[in-house]
Amino acid sequence: MNRTFLLQQVLNGLAIGSVYAIFALGYTLIFSVLRIINFTHGAIFTIGAYATYALTGSQFGINGLLAGAALPFRLPFVLALLGGSIVAALAGVIVERLAFRPLRARGADPLLTLVSSLGVAVALVNITQYLFGAEPYSYPDPLQGLPSAVNFGTAAAPVLVRTVQVVIFGVSMVMLVLLTYLMNATRTGKALRAVAEDMTTSSLLGIDTDRLILLTFVISGFLGGVTGTLIGLSVGVAGPYFGIAFGLKGLAVIVLGGLGDIPGAVVGGLIIGLAEAFVPAQYIAYREAVPFALLFVVLLVRPQGLLGRAQVQKV
Amino acid sequence: MSLRVSVSISTIAIAVLCCAMVGLAADPPIPIGVSVAQTGPVALAGQEQVLGAQIAEEYFNKHGGVNGRPIKLIFQDGGSDEPTAINAFQNLINVAKVVGIMGPSLSQQAFAADPFAVRAKVPVIGPSNTAKGIAQIGEFVSRVSSPVAIVAPNAVKAAMEINKDLKKVAVLYAQNDAFNKSETETFQQAVKDLKLELATVQTFQTTDTDFTAQITNVLNVKPDLVIISGLQVDGANLVKQLRDLGYKGLIVGGNGVNTAAIFPICKAKCDGILIAQAYSPAYKSKINDEFKSVYKDKQKKDPPQFSAQAFTGIQVFVEALRALDKKSPIAKMELAALRVELNKQLISGTYDTPLGEISFTTGPGMGGEIVQKQAYVAQIKMDPDGTKGTFVFVK
Numbered sequence: 001m002n003r004t005f006l007l008q009q010v011l012n013g014l015a016i017g018s019v020y021a022i023f024a025l026g027y028t029l030i031f032s033v034l035r036i037i038n039f040t041h042g043a044i045f046t047i048g049a050y051a052t053y054a055l056t057g058s059q060f061g062i063n064g065l066l067a068g069a070a071l072p073f074r075l076p077f078v079l080a081l082l083g084g085s086i087v088a089a090l091a092g093v094i095v096e097r098l099a100f101r102p103l104r105a106r107g108a109d110p111l112l113t114l115v116s117s118l119g120v121a122v123a124l125v126n127i128t129q130y131l132f133g134a135e136p137y138s139y140p141d142p143l144q145g146l147p148s149a150v151n152f153g154t155a156a157a158p159v160l161v162r163t164v165q166v167v168i169f170g171v172s173m174v175m176l177v178l179l180t181y182l183m184n185a186t187r188t189g190k191a192l193r194a195v196a197e198d199m200t201t202s203s204l205l206g207i208d209t210d211r212l213i214l215l216t217f218v219i220s221g222f223l224g225g226v227t228g229t230l231i232g233l234s235v236g237v238a239g240p241y242f243g244i245a246f247g248l249k250g251l252a253v254i255v256l257g258g259l260g261d262i263p264g265a266v267v268g269g270l271i272i273g274l275a276e277a278f279v280p281a282q283y284i285a286y287r288e289a290v291p292f293a294l295l296f297v298v299l300l301v302r303p304q305g306l307l308g309r310a311q312v313q314k315v
Numbered sequence: 316m317s318l319r320v321s322v323s324i325s326t327i328a329i330a331v332l333c334c335a336m337v338g339l340a341a342d343p344p345i346p347i348g349v350s351v352a353q354t355g356p357v358a359l360a361g362q363e364q365v366l367g368a369q370i371a372e373e374y375f376n377k378h379g380g381v382n383g384r385p386i387k388l389i390f391q392d393g394g395s396d397e398p399t400a401i402n403a404f405q406n407l408i409n410v411a412k413v414v415g416i417m418g419p420s421l422s423q424q425a426f427a428a429d430p431f432a433v434r435a436k437v438p439v440i441g442p443s444n445t446a447k448g449i450a451q452i453g454e455f456v457s458r459v460s461s462p463v464a465i466v467a468p469n470a471v472k473a474a475m476e477i478n479k480d481l482k483k484v485a486v487l488y489a490q491n492d493a494f495n496k497s498e499t500e501t502f503q504q505a506v507k508d509l510k511l512e513l514a515t516v517q518t519f520q521t522t523d524t525d526f527t528a529q530i531t532n533v534l535n536v537k538p539d540l541v542i543i544s545g546l547q548v549d550g551a552n553l554v555k556q557l558r559d560l561g562y563k564g565l566i567v568g569g570n571g572v573n574t575a576a577i578f579p580i581c582k583a584k585c586d587g588i589l590i591a592q593a594y595s596p597a598y599k600s601k602i603n604d605e606f607k608s609v610y611k612d613k614q615k616k617d618p619p620q621f622s623a624q625a626f627t628g629i630q631v632f633v634e635a636l637r638a639l640d641k642k643s644p645i646a647k648m649e650l651a652a653l654r655v656e657l658n659k660q661l662i663s664g665t666y667d668t669p670l671g672e673i674s675f676t677t678g679p680g681m682g683g684e685i686v687q688k689q690a691y692v693a694q695i696k697m698d699p700d701g702t703k704g705t706f707v708f709v710k
Contacts, residue, residue, distance in 0.1 A: 003536070019525070061579075114392045136548050138579050141701075148559040160534075162527070162559045198385075236580040237523040238548040245522060278544040281532045285518035 003155040009277045011152060014103060015165035017273020019231055021174035024253040024265040026223040032183075032260035033196045033216045036110055037249065039117040040095045041224055043124035046243035047091045048225025050128060051231040052077075053082030053137050077142035092192030092221020096214055104213075110238045121244070138236040139229075143167070162233040170230060171230060174232055176222060176266045182219075192216065196260070250285045252291040256298055258308020267307060269291030332652065334536075342646060344387035347632050348407030350400060350418035350428075351442065351625070357395040357420050359576070360621045364420060364442055367618070367625030375629070381636040381645070382453065382485070385517050388431035393419040397427035404428045408435045414636070414653055415439065415661075417628040422446035422494065429456045436651065438658035440628040443621055447497050447569060450677070450684040455658050457675055457683030459627045459668075463498050463570055466690065468505035470567045470591040473692040473709050474540050475509065476560045477589075478493040478565055481590075487529060487553060488545065490518040495544040498569045504540045514538055519553070521546045526553045530560050538562075544569035551580035558584040561701070565589065573620075582701030587694060594623040594670050595691040595708045602630075603669040620668075625666040633662035658682070 023045065030038040057074025060066045075083060099120040103113045146163050153159030183189040194202040195209050203209045228243060249272070254260075257268025272291040279287040298306060323482050327460035341551055350370050352361030368388055377387045389411045391403040400419040407413045408431065415438040419428055422444040433437045433453030441449055441458035446467070451460050475481050484506045488499035499516075514536035517529040530553075533541060541557060541564065545549055550572040557566070558581075570587045578585055596617035606626055610618040618626075639645055639660040645653055665674040675683030693706035 005531075008531050009528070012531060015527060016525045051510075135576060136551075136580050138582060141582070149561060158561070160560050162556065164559075167528075231524075235552050236548065237582075238524070238552075245524075277528055279528070281515075281517065284528055284532075286522055287528070288520065 004153055004159055007153065008159045011159060011161045012273030013277030015161055015169060015273070016276060017270035018165070018169040018172040019234070019269075020246075020249055020253045020272055021266040021269025022168060022175060022223075022227045022230065024250045024257070024269055025172070025175055025262065026227065027250050028221040028254045028260055028262060028265040029179065029223070030216060031254065032262065033192055033213060034100070034113075035196070035260070036100075036113050037251065038093075038095075039114065040099065040121040040124060041220065041250070042243035042245075042247035043128070044088050044091050044095065044122040044224040044243070045126065045220050045228035045231075045246065046128055046237075046240055048084050048088030048221075049228035049237045049242070050084075050132055050137075050240075051087035051225065052080045052229040052232070053139060053237060055080035055083045056140055057249060058137070058140065060132050061135045061137070064129065065131050067133060077139065081226065081229045081287070083153070083230055085222045087131065088225025088228065089218045089221040091124070092217040092224070093214060095124075095221075096217040100213070100217075101148070101210070104136045125240050125244060134239045136236050136238045137232075139233055142233070162234070164230075168230050168234060171226070172266065172269075175226075176263065179219075179262050188212070188215070225296070249291060252295050254305075256291070256295050256305055258305030259310070261305065261307045264305055264307035268305070271306075321437065342384045344385040346387050346389050346411055346413045346638060347629065347647075348391060348404075348411060348413035348416035348418070349388050349629075350391045350393035350407060350416055351624075352395045352420040353390070353392040354394050354399075359574075360443065361393070361395075361420050362622035363624035366610070366613070367442075367622030368417065368629050369608065370613070370622070371626040371629035371633070373632045374605065374609065374626075381633060381640075382638075382640045384646070386627060386629075386636075387428055387635060389413055393428070395421070395424075397424050400424035400428040401431060404431050408432060408437050411648060413437070414650070414657055415632050415693060417442055417632070419444075422449060425449055425456070426452065429453065432456070436658075437654050438632075438661060440631055440661070442624045442628045443682060446494055450682045451680070452682070454677075454680060454682050455630075455657075456681075457662060457685070458632060459670065459673065459685055460624050461685055461687045461690075464492075464501045465687070466591040466593055467569065468694050469499045469510070469536060469690045470589045471502065471505045471511075471540070471542070472592075473511060473589050474565045474692075475511075478539055481539045481565070482512055483538045484511050484540045484542060485515045485517070485533040485536060486513065486542045486544075487517045487519060487526075487533065488543070488569075489549060491520045492546065492571075495521075495546070495569065495571060498571075499542075499544040502567070502569070504543065506542070511540075519545070519549065520547045523549055524552060526556050527560070528552075530557055530562070533557070534560065534562060538564060540565045540567060540704075542567045542569075544571065546571040547574060547577045548580060549575050551577035551585065554588060555581040555584045558621075575706075578697070578701075578704045583697050583699060584701070585695050585699040585704055586685040589692055589694050590706070591685065591709070591710070592620060592691040592693050592706070594618075595621040595689075595693075596623075597708050598669070598671060598689060598691070600667065600669070600671070602667055606669045623669045627666070627670050627673070629667055631661055631664070631666055631673075632657075633663055634641050634666055 059070040099116045149160040253268040257264030351364040376404040393400040489495040671689030697704040
């Protein structure tokens with residue numbers, strides 16, 4: 001294996017790994033507070049991507065209730081991304097109110113909450129399909145003036161990575177830093193960690209747990225919206241099910257990195273991306289199996305994931 | 316006028332009217348079933364097929380129907396899945412009592428629904444079934460859609476015309492899709508037959524979104540031509556990423572990307588993809604000009620392949636019925652016998668259709684496999700901003 005090829009595969013792995021990482025961040029945030037897998041994350045990610053598409057003033061296609069519709073205004077891409085992410089955050093609020101809070105109020109088993117989130121996810125995806133149809137969409141390209149790929153090698157031995165993937169990598173690193181700061185260095189973050197540690201005790205200590213949980217959904221939804229848009233920018237918005245396709249991989253990422261661990265989600269994503277990049281060419285169509293095989297091995301050795309803490313069972 | 320004369324005239328008039336009514340009752344329109352995808356994900360293609368069939372019904376009835384007797388198309392939605400297609404076929408065969416069926420839209424549906432028609436001895440014409448083995452389903456199954464094995468290599472030949480120095484070829488295909496797997500075999504065989512070098516074969520899944528690893532392997536062999544067999548979204552993403560990462564050579568796409576639905580994904584980067592076609596609106600013939608003009612009046616655009624094939628399917632039924640009627644009047648035939656004779660007649664005919672001249676070959680236990688004289692290749696031309704594109708036919 002020559003140096004150029006090796007560097008190319010490492011960069012390929014980091015590029016795709018950062019997509020997994022950025023998706024898994026929203027997942028892991030909810031888990032870190034509620035200890036529940038939020039299956040609606042993929043649907044919210046899709047809603048964010050569609051909302052950004054609408055805000056860029058683009059027209060919806062020929063299927064769905066809103067066929068041929070377009071907003072009367074056109075926002076620049078960055079503003080549309082922010083607007084789309086706010087819509088996704090609002091969707092996160094609705095999800096919390098519909099699928100999580102009523103069950104939490106009744107002290108329902110976490111398994112029921114899991115099933116409830118799965119139900120809301122399926123409903124959201126179907127509503128999206130009903131409204132916007134099943135066809136693929138893509139954004140007006142905001143990176144149009146830039147070269148389509150960045151060369152990390154030389155002119156003679158190029159090592160190319162698509163510009164949009166470099167942007168996704170950068171954004172996922174910025175998100176990691178911001179989230180880590182939020183959780184570790186702010187009062188809100190400390191309160192969130194207290195809620196994650198023990199909801200009843202933190203409530204007795206005067207922490208408004210419902211408000212903080214809602215805030216978690218808002219942040220997670222916003223991250224989902226940013227992620228959905230960025231991935232949509234890279235590979236197009238491939239219909240209403242496109243977020244769901246990342247869900248299973250995202251699950252593998254957060255379990256590998258350590259459930260609820262924010263740096264763990266990024267490390268898990270990058271490791272899976274790198275492992276996939278090094279699958280030999282003749283077996284490349286089977287690379288989907290790699291993250292799960294890796295997960296299996298890691299869980300045998302470290303059941304708490306790579307960066308996760310071992311759970312102490314209270315008896 | 317005396318009473319007697321009035322009564323006589325009235326009697327004659329009533330007698331004439333009765334005779335006319337008896338005549339009408341004896342010659343009701345000939346029912347032909349159409350079962351294509353009017354709903355579901357394939358409905359986009361199905362709607363074009365419905366339109367093609369309706370134009371054919373109008374056109375042939377205006378031109379005398381079947382020796383003076385009109386045809387009537389009975390539409391039954393075949394959906395985009397197998398159970399719906401089977402139900403539609405059974406309804407058309409047993410309830411609507413059609414003489415033959417055009418449909419279904421997908422090869423996958425044909426393998427499920429056509430055996431019901433074979434058992435009932437009802438002739439079927441597949442308007443858009445291109446997979447291997449359709450005519451082999453049974454002796455009552457024919458198709459007017461050229462199989463991929465015949466059409467696909469034309470695109471490779473067109474690429475060789477554009478780049479005379481073309482030598483190295485990279486092939487990528489979706490290995491989790493039966494149609495694409497069979498299509499890539501055809502492409503790979505064509506590459507070998509045309510004495511080109513098959514430098515690499517890369518696989519992917521239709522659910523993949525990132526193709527960087529495969530593209531790295533493709534770019535390493537520095538190909539002059541890349542051939543892609545995938546579906547709309549994965550195929551278009553692959554093209555986009557291939558161009559993003561600097562591939563500047565020719566691209567041939569398979570039938571999965573033979574749709575304007577890829578434009579929103581690869582936008583301006585779709586430009587230049589070569590795709591083999593079974594139909595060209597530019598084909599010069601009386602029937603194609605007439606078909607094209609009616610379609611254009613209705614839709615304000617050139618007809619797509621799906622509409623032309625559906626028109627052709629109905630045309631084959633009508634012309635076979637006309638020929639059969641001349642040999643032995645079909646009005647006197649029992650439905651079961653008519654269906655069997657119609658099947659024999661349609662397989663033996665030659666037809667001048669919008670697709671060009673077509674006929675059928677057959678063999679033991681099989682229906683009619685299309686033999687199409689003309690072959691076409693289109694190249695996608697996108698506007699510079701990537702919002703609109705067209706399929707431009709390569710000469």
